[in-house]
Amino acid sequence: MLQAVPKNVHIYLESNPNPNSLKFVVNEMLVPEAMSFDFPDVESAGISPLAKELFSYPFVDRVFFASNFVTVTKKEDVEWLEIQGTLKEHIKKYLEGGNFIIEVKENDGAAQEEETDTIKKIKTILDEYIRPAVEQDGGAITYHSFNDGIVKVRLQGSCSGCPSSMVTLKAGIENLFTRMMPGEVKSVEALG
Numbered sequence: 001m002l003q004a005v006p007k008n009v010h011i012y013l014e015s016n017p018n019p020n021s022l023k024f025v026v027n028e029m030l031v032p033e034a035m036s037f038d039f040p041d042v043e044s045a046g047i048s049p050l051a052k053e054l055f056s057y058p059f060v061d062r063v064f065f066a067s068n069f070v071t072v073t074k075k076e077d078v079e080w081l082e083i084q085g086t087l088k089e090h091i092k093k094y095l096e097g098g099n100f101i102i103e104v105k106e107n108d109g110a111a112q113e114e115e116t117d118t119i120k121k122i123k124t125i126l127d128e129y130i131r132p133a134v135e136q137d138g139g140a141i142t143y144h145s146f147n148d149g150i151v152k153v154r155l156q157g158s159c160s161g162c163p164s165s166m167v168t169l170k171a172g173i174e175n176l177f178t179r180m181m182p183g184e185v186k187s188v189e190a191l192g
Contacts (some may be wrong), residue, residue: 009095011088014069016137017164020061021073021157022080023138024091029068030101034127036066036140037102038156047103050094059083064139064157065101071138071157118184119146125180126153130173141173149186151177166190 014023031037037048040062045051051063054072062073072087074080115123123143134141139157146152155169174188 009092011092013084013088014138016071016139017168018073018138020076021071021138022084022087024070024072024088026068026070026091026095028095030070030095031065031067033067034131036064036142036156038140039063048101049099049103050091050101053090053094054087057083057086060087062157066135066140066157069135069138073157118181119143121181122146122151122177122185125177129176144191146185149184151185151188152191153188155190 010027012025014025016023037051039045039048039051039055042052042055045055045063048063048065050070051065054060054063054070059075059078060072061075062071064071064073070091074083126141126143130141134155139155142154142156144152144154153169153173169188169190177185177188
């Protein structure tokens with residue numbers, strides 16, 4: 001179980017390219033580095049008591065955790081000025097109470113793709129060049145698979161449903177891969 005136990009929580013807000021998402025940055029790590037948890041709806045939030053609580057607000061559409069931040073995606077019919085204070089205070093009180101963020105379950109032993117040198121290189125590029133920028137915008141990108149020159153990734157957090165995410169994927173991420181791995185990577189696609 002991952003638990004937040006800071007005595008005094010400070011939270012500041014950061015906007016990101018998705019106008020319906022807001023990043024609540026905390027002065028403590030919430031989940032281990034390189035881990036992220038995306039909850040697109042209340043049904044998927046079974047392992048996160050905090051996500052379940054946030055979904056109790058009718059204006060919350062998605063909840064995402066990574067490193068030291070929570071990204072909340074709101075419904076389109078409400079303005080951030082109306083709800084950001086409520087969400088910030090709820091997250092602050094929850095964390096100051098030392099409550100569990102995530103109940104991590106053991107790996108179910110699902111089959112994994114063989115990690116070739118090409119896949120290692122793809123993951124390294126994702127970790128070193130792409131993930132930090134995506135996290136800065138309140139989202140996450142994770143490797144899914146590589147086949148026939150196509151890298152498949154999963155976009156989470158504020159990247160999900162962001163109007164500019166496909167432009168970023170093609171114009172930024174795909175160009176970076178095709179420059180750094182010419183002949184190996186032909187394109188990059190997002191799942192979901």
